[in-house]
Amino acid sequence: MPQRHHTPVRRRRATALALVALGSLLVVTTPRIATAAPADATPAKHHAVPRAGAAPTFLSPAKHAALIEEARSGAAGTAKRLGLGAEEKLLVKDVVKDADGTVHTRYDRTYAGLPVLGGDLVVHDKGNRTTVTKAHAARLTVPSLSPKLSASGAADKAEAVSRGREVKGPEAESEPRLVIWAGGSGRSVLAWESEVRGVQEDGTPSELQVVVDATTGKRLLAAEKVHTGTGTGQFVGEVPLGTTPSGSGYQLTDPDRAGHKTYDLNQRTSGTGTLFTDDNDVWGDGTPSDRQTAGVDVAYGAAATWDFYKEVFDRNGIRNDGVAAYSRAHYGNNYVNAFWQDSCFCMTYGDGEGDNHPLTALDVAAHEMSHGVTASTAGLIYSGESGGLNEATSDIFAAAVEFHENLPADPGDYFVGEKIDINGDGTPLRYMDKPSRDGASRDYWSSTLGNVDVHYSSGPANHFFYLLSEGSGARTVNGVDYDSPTSDGLPVTGVGIENAQAIWYRALTTYMTSTTDYAGARTATLSAAADLFGAYSPTYLAVTDAWAGINVGDRVALGVNLAPTGDQISGIGQAVDLRLDAFTTNNGATLSYEATGLPDGLTLSPEGRITGTPTTLGTSEVTVTVTDSTGASASQTFDWRIAYVYGSSTRVDIPDNGPAVESAVTITGREGNASATTTVYVNIVHTYRGDLTVDLVGPDGTVYSLLNRSGGSADNVDQTFTVDASAQPLEGTWKLRVRDRAAADVGYLARWQLTP
Known part of the structure; x- marks a missing residue:
């Protein structure tokens, strides 16, 4: 497609000061009503104004630090108030305060001095009322704090996992640390956490977080901490830049946004690079041959993302602490990607194929830097369903930033990387109205979604956000045609992108935790919608409809x-x-x-x-x-x-790929035989039910097969089976026999019930 150019950008300090004044007028205490160009004529939307009291309050760095310190000093009392165990301590991660005075404090946890992965929680204090949102609801407990697997053994396993992902030169960054793993659906376990660094197949740095069971060596988590996107060149047109005078020239250092700096890596793959400078404050000429052109796009993308979060949500920087990240352009050679790293708190862009298509689109910048917002708030684990929600969050706010900026060269839309011609045919990377149009993303939730790559398991959440913003069916927004279906075939009425983004942001920063899955995201967004618009308001009901539209939960009927x-x-x-x-x-x-x-x-x-x-x-x-x-x-x-019902609710652990375990009930005082329609209810908590065989064993030893490794990768068994046990005497001992016949997943028998 034809290359889009922008004209050189001249930025004088007088102009910069004028824009500072203008920017200060845009800081408000409620999520901002639409500033993007209105959508074209489409079916009606729900129109509502969020409650002012539920909006986040702007916190200066000093006030934010004071709230953090206040929470730290009271952490022991909070732990006692929540009824946590004597071995548990709370570590303050962040504090958010609403306009009505409600304080939401996000904590990490330790157990016996060890970090708890997946143990984070959020305490919501409103007056004398306290509620809590937990990533791991069960009580933390482990049978032993002595690992059977050595630290070196854990490092070897972590490096093997990295090599299995085709990472070049994997090497454990430091000694593995002993942790408590609470990120799964089962009980908490003692584990080793390692970070393995290397280079991914496409040249992207790799910082792979690997967690293995400290007793069995089983892999519990492998999550990439360098978050990436792809593309082949973008320009934002003629835009203002924040620059700083330096001697007789200028630096690409933005004084209006905490001194955000933009560097030229000069095709290197490490280090900070060289700060962009210019002699006359005119940056770039709109072509890739001028190295400053990429710097313009990069600096503007950072500024636009900063402004969006500040103007719309009163968020003071990526971490809400007033501290700037930094950006690096011209990474590597022929590198067709861009990435965010929490470890350096920085954003990096490649130049694409032939080093002639810089990866500097506005939505690329907003997407990647929003990973930093997620990391500093909910911390969604970059694996399984939570990983898909992490990726979708970045897509959601990338779209929101585009609509907020409403650039003539890049107006708001519900595509991701729409100007990045990665396939050579001008198609976007992802479509929010119907994600499956990219050939890999899912439109709707299913029980297998957690097994899909996070860039594709993000599809249903992107779809939810589009439905909530615009509604279902055919419509045109900013000159772009969309036609969004629903899983149940019923219509969804949108609430507008401003309200949709306000709901998602509050859910992310106030109610989501590191292990939130799609069902948990529904709960979080409904809590957010109730705060902002009232429970069972039209906007709240639209949220339920949009989730039902992607097969998560039910619609709510009026009445x-x-x-x-x-x-x-x-x-x-x-x-x-x-x-x-x-x-x-x-x-x-x-x-x-x-x-x-x-x-x-x-x-x-x-x-x-x-x-x-x-x-x-x-x-x-x-x-x-x-x-x-x-x-x-x-x-x-x-x-x-x-x-007559008999059963057992005594927990029985199921060894991984080990011998069968049994749970027994004894029937006395009953004559005759069992029924030809004997029912057996089985409740097993397990992360891969396809590993399991489940049998009923009658008093005379006859074995009735209930489950024979069926159900694939789905979690858990929660099912009632019917068997013809009419040949069995009622009296005697009946057993439920369970065996795990494959490695890598574990679980336990929670309870079973026999009606003979």
Whole structure:
């Protein structure tokens, strides 16, 4: 496609001062209403203004530091208030304060002095009310703090993992450190964490974080900490730059943004490079042959990203501490990429094929530097579903920065790298309205999403953001045509990109943690939407619709909503406690409950809890009706069977690729044989159910296969099986036998239940 040029940029100090004054007028205490060009005529959107009280308060570096210190001094008391164990301590990571005075303090944790990976949490203090969001809900505990695997053995395993990813020259950066791993879905374990540095296949530096079990050596995490994007050259047109006089010339040092510096690496792959300088404050000529051209794009991208976060969210720099990152242009030779590194707090750009297509697009800069925002807030682990959300967050804010800047040369759109001709056909790298258009990204969530590369598992979250911003179906925005589908075929009405980005930013900085998955992101954005616009407001309901549009959660109907209650099986003489899950979208309305057909011995409370002890065998048809004070109601009917039920809730650990384990129940006082429709409920927590075989063993030793390594890479077994056990006597010992037949994933039997 034709190359786009920009004219030389002349920047005088008088002009710079004028822009400083203008910039100060744009700092507000609520997320900013649209400044980008309005969308073309399209179907209507929900229009709402966020609540001022839920907006973040601008914190000067001194005030931010004071809040951090205050939280540090009270960390021990906070840990006690939260009921953490005696071995646990809290380390303050960040503090955010809302305009209404609510304080959100983000903590990392230690256990017996060891860092806890995946143990982060956020404490929300509003007046006398405290709530907490945890990355790892279970209580932290490990059987031993003595590793069986040596540190050198852990380093060897980490380097082997790096070599397996085709990293050149992998070498452990330092001695592995002993940690507690709480990033999985199971229990916490003692582990070794290593950082292996080398060079990726395309020339990008590699900083691979590898975590292995300190007892078994099993790999728990392998996450790249250098976050990358790709492209072949971008220009932002004629733009203002922040520069600093130096002697008789000028430096590309931005005094208005904490002294952000832009360097020329001169095709090297290490070091800082040489600070860009100029004799007359006229930078670049719009062609790659002028080395300053890339410097202009790089410096402007950094400035635009800084301004977006400050003007829209009152965020004072990437880390919210008023400290500038720095940028490096002209990295390596023929390097078709760009990357962000937390380790240097810097952004680096290659020059593309033939060193003639600088990787300096505005959305590239905003994408990569937003990885720094994620790292300093939620810290989403760059692996599995959380890694996809990490990558999507950068895409989301890249689009938001484009709309915020609204440059004539690069107006806002919902594509990623749309001007980067990496495929030679002018197509974008990613499409937010229908991610699968790139040939690899997913449009919708599924249970296998966590196994996909994070650049493609980001697709559903990008899709969610587009749906929330613009809505589903065909529409035109800034002259670009989109046509976004939904997984359930139902429409979604957008709320506008300004409100969508406000919801995602608050969710990221206030409610998400390092291990947040897609279901957790839904919860986080709903909490954010409730804060900003009110629970069950039209904007809140649009969030539920957009998530349902990518197959995460259900839509919320207007009026009374009653969550489905499946058919129940309870044991005769065994206590029952079932809570009905209902709410109403009618603000201020109260709920009342009634039920017909409850089994003998059970009653329904005014709060919607069914309790009691069943006294009679048999099956009842139960109808539950929930009505709010406006007269809106919802009903559902389900069967409730009262039978002889036997089970065990004693945890049994399942060895990795080891011998079978068993859990037994003994039946006495029952004559005759079991039923031809004997049911077995099994609840196993495991990170790869395809490793498992599960059998029921009758009293006479007959084996009934329930699960034979089916289900692939999905997590867990939460399933009821039916077998013909009519040849078995009821009395005797029944066993559930479980075996893990492949290496690398572990779990445990949580409970099982037999209804013979």
